[in-house]
Amino acid sequence: MRRAGDNPKDLLFEKTTALFAFGVLFLAVLLFALLVRESLPAIRKFGAAFLVTKTWDPVAEQFGALPFIYGTLVSSLIALLLAVPLAVGSAIFINEFAPEWLKNPVSFLSELLAAIPSVIYGLWGIFVLLPVLRDYLMKPVTSWLGWIPFFKGPVYGPSLLAAGVLLSIMIIPFILSVSREVLATVPRVQKEAVLSLGGTRWEMIRIVIGQHCIPGIFGATVLGLGRALGETMAVTMVIGNRPDVLLSIFQPGHSMAGAIANEFTEATGDLHLSALVEIGLVLFLLTFVVNLAAKWTLKTMVARASRGI
Amino acid sequence: MRKIFASWVVFACAALALSAGRPATAADSLNITGAGATFPYPLYSKWFYEYSNSHPGLKFNYQSIGSGGGVKQITAGTVDFGASDAPMTTDELAKLPGPILHIPTAIGAVAVAYNLKGIQSGLKLTPDILVDIYFGKITRWNDPRIAGINPGTKLPAADVVVSHRSDGSGTTDIFTNYLSAVSTEWRAKVGRGKSVNWPVGLGGKGNEGVAGVVKQTPGAVGYVELAYAMQNKMTVAALRNKEGNFIVPTLESTSAAAAGAAKTMPDDFRMSLVDAPGKDSYGICGLTWLLLYRDQRDEAKGKALVTFLKWALHDGQKMNAPLLYAPLPKPVVEKVDKALRQISFKGKSLY
Numbered sequence: 001m002r003r004a005g006d007n008p009k010d011l012l013f014e015k016t017t018a019l020f021a022f023g024v025l026f027l028a029v030l031l032f033a034l035l036v037r038e039s040l041p042a043i044r045k046f047g048a049a050f051l052v053t054k055t056w057d058p059v060a061e062q063f064g065a066l067p068f069i070y071g072t073l074v075s076s077l078i079a080l081l082l083a084v085p086l087a088v089g090s091a092i093f094i095n096e097f098a099p100e101w102l103k104n105p106v107s108f109l110s111e112l113l114a115a116i117p118s119v120i121y122g123l124w125g126i127f128v129l130l131p132v133l134r135d136y137l138m139k140p141v142t143s144w145l146g147w148i149p150f151f152k153g154p155v156y157g158p159s160l161l162a163a164g165v166l167l168s169i170m171i172i173p174f175i176l177s178v179s180r181e182v183l184a185t186v187p188r189v190q191k192e193a194v195l196s197l198g199g200t201r202w203e204m205i206r207i208v209i210g211q212h213c214i215p216g217i218f219g220a221t222v223l224g225l226g227r228a229l230g231e232t233m234a235v236t237m238v239i240g241n242r243p244d245v246l247l248s249i250f251q252p253g254h255s256m257a258g259a260i261a262n263e264f265t266e267a268t269g270d271l272h273l274s275a276l277v278e279i280g281l282v283l284f285l286l287t288f289v290v291n292l293a294a295k296w297t298l299k300t301m302v303a304r305a306s307r308g309i
Numbered sequence: 310m311r312k313i314f315a316s317w318v319v320f321a322c323a324a325l326a327l328s329a330g331r332p333a334t335a336a337d338s339l340n341i342t343g344a345g346a347t348f349p350y351p352l353y354s355k356w357f358y359e360y361s362n363s364h365p366g367l368k369f370n371y372q373s374i375g376s377g378g379g380v381k382q383i384t385a386g387t388v389d390f391g392a393s394d395a396p397m398t399t400d401e402l403a404k405l406p407g408p409i410l411h412i413p414t415a416i417g418a419v420a421v422a423y424n425l426k427g428i429q430s431g432l433k434l435t436p437d438i439l440v441d442i443y444f445g446k447i448t449r450w451n452d453p454r455i456a457g458i459n460p461g462t463k464l465p466a467a468d469v470v471v472s473h474r475s476d477g478s479g480t481t482d483i484f485t486n487y488l489s490a491v492s493t494e495w496r497a498k499v500g501r502g503k504s505v506n507w508p509v510g511l512g513g514k515g516n517e518g519v520a521g522v523v524k525q526t527p528g529a530v531g532y533v534e535l536a537y538a539m540q541n542k543m544t545v546a547a548l549r550n551k552e553g554n555f556i557v558p559t560l561e562s563t564s565a566a567a568a569g570a571a572k573t574m575p576d577d578f579r580m581s582l583v584d585a586p587g588k589d590s591y592g593i594c595g596l597t598w599l600l601l602y603r604d605q606r607d608e609a610k611g612k613a614l615v616t617f618l619k620w621a622l623h624d625g626q627k628m629n630a631p632l633l634y635a636p637l638p639k640p641v642v643e644k645v646d647k648a649l650r651q652i653s654f655k656g657k658s659l660y
């Protein structure tokens with residue numbers, strides 16, 4: 001590579017792009033600093049208890065964010081549990097088995113799913129998903145397995161499960177399309193090598209995915225998780241917006257982004273406002289940690305995978 | 310390359326010239342800005358539209374950002390008037406740079422809507438039953454207390470699914486104000502506010518969110534603005550009022566509540582209409598206010614605002630009912646008229 005600086009135009013270009021890059025960094029730092037500054041009153045008042053208490057009482061100015069953190073984590077986890085097998089499975093099918101005429105329509109439709117505004121998902125959730133889940137899944141399950149704490153009734157419809165299912169539909173396109181890209185990077189020779197050694201299609205996929213694609217699929221999963229953690233409108237429309245920590249996934253909950261969107265406009269108390277900003281700060285840190293952990297895991301995975309080949 | 314640069318310079322100059330030209334045209338017309346409550350927004354936008362039509366050169370810009378936002382903006386002085394469904398609290402008043410006036414403009418009611426198959430509007434509820442439903446103490450629709458006052462109505466053995474607003478809202482303020490007025494237990498344990506710590510229930514965002522829960526969930530009960538309930542033909546409960554009559558929320562029963570409360574209207578109009586006296590009064594009603602400083606900083610704007618408010622109090626009130634807001638009763642209008650005379654610029658009344 002030629003060093004920049006030989007040519008004034010190159011130098012100008014380099015400096016300009018550097019400026020943009022630092023601009024992005026500066027924005028992130030500024031955002032963080034502002035969140036910290038605005039949440040200081042709540043941090044001073046509640047300290048670490050903010051993260052582990054579950055009273056959210058704007059009248060008495062008692063604020064604990066645990067219900068929101070819990071709701072966000074549980075609904076996102078449910079979404080991942082449902083979306084990852086579905087997305088990876090369909091990625092394998094589309095790439096390896098599907099006839100040519102099916103590939104394009106399926107990938108087009110899945111990309112279309114990603115383009116639908118989240119409020120539309122929310123409306124669909126209220127009018128279609130909730131009644132179906134309530135009458136055909138939650139009610140029968142509670143009556144048979146209601147003794148398991150995770151499936152305890154009574155059943156209303158809006159619930160952690162509904163939010164998780166809706167989120168899973170929303171993140172499938174992301175995981176699917178990245179997984180397909182990852183599968184497509186596997187060198188043809190490797191696949192043929194497995195087959196020529198007498199391996200079955202299943203063995204080919206298992207070996208190829210196991211050796212080559214796991215890091216990429218993991219990355220796709222984290223991408224989906226990031227989207228699920230921050231999703232606001234669709235979640236708030238189906239989760240029930242109940243600031244409580246309930247073990248049963250059939251019970252309503254709340255989410256961090258949803259709490260901010262719901263209460264910010266009418267929060268007049270300084271402490272209330274500050275507590276809402278602190279939820280934003282926690283969400284910011286949570287996504288930061290998730291991404292950092294993902295980066296780190298990805299690095300070790302890639303290292304291991306490349307050793308294996 | 311140079312050509313492109315030159316064209317940018319031309320473009321920038323043109324943009325500058327345009328932006329410099331704008332204030333000159335704006336000076337001919339008067340722009341009055343306001344922000345606040347979403348509940349009266351349809352009424353206000355109708356008022357502003359009609360009034361601007363008959364007063365060319367006067368423009369209103371109202372942002373319906375919510376009552377809390379309206380209070381914040383008028384406190385900071387970034388708008389010419391604010392609007393709120395909840396009267397400003399003593400704490401909030403203390404933060405103001407000067408005395409403020411609460412000008413009531415319309416009356417709204419909050420309806421208790423429910424979803425019970427085969428039961429039409431008018432299911433009877435008493436205040437204490439409503440409180441216990443929202444405390445989670447009454448969990449079945451065929452509870453003997455509900456059945457006791459609804460003889461002849463076949464109540465299902467369904468779970469009561471309680472629903473409330475999840476977003477901060479003046480509607481919630483009126484509703485919890487009512488619950489606090491009729492129950493000391495509610496006042497002590499939950500209290501009143503734009504958002505409160507609900508003992509039970511599902512939260513819906515906005516009137517449409519609560520209506521969504523109520524319509525989609527058999528056995529659900531929730532509170533929505535009367536106008537919203539009427540437009541969406543929701544089934545609503547009849548509440549027992551102070552005199553012991555069961556009253557369905559309508560424009561008439563809302564106006565009756567206002568008339569009942571008018572006698573005791575304080576001079577600053579910061580009054581709640583909940584649980585108002587009168588045999589035809591509906592219980593859960595509230596005023597909505599415009600907020601403006603008594604001492605205006607801009608004579609032209611202050612004068613225009615006062616003239617507009619005079620119009621709104623008399624001609625404007627005729628537009629209330631078609632838009633499903635109850636008009637202010639006569640004695641209140643007269644009282645507001647008097648209050649408007651206080652609005653002044655450098656000590657001189659603008660009325």
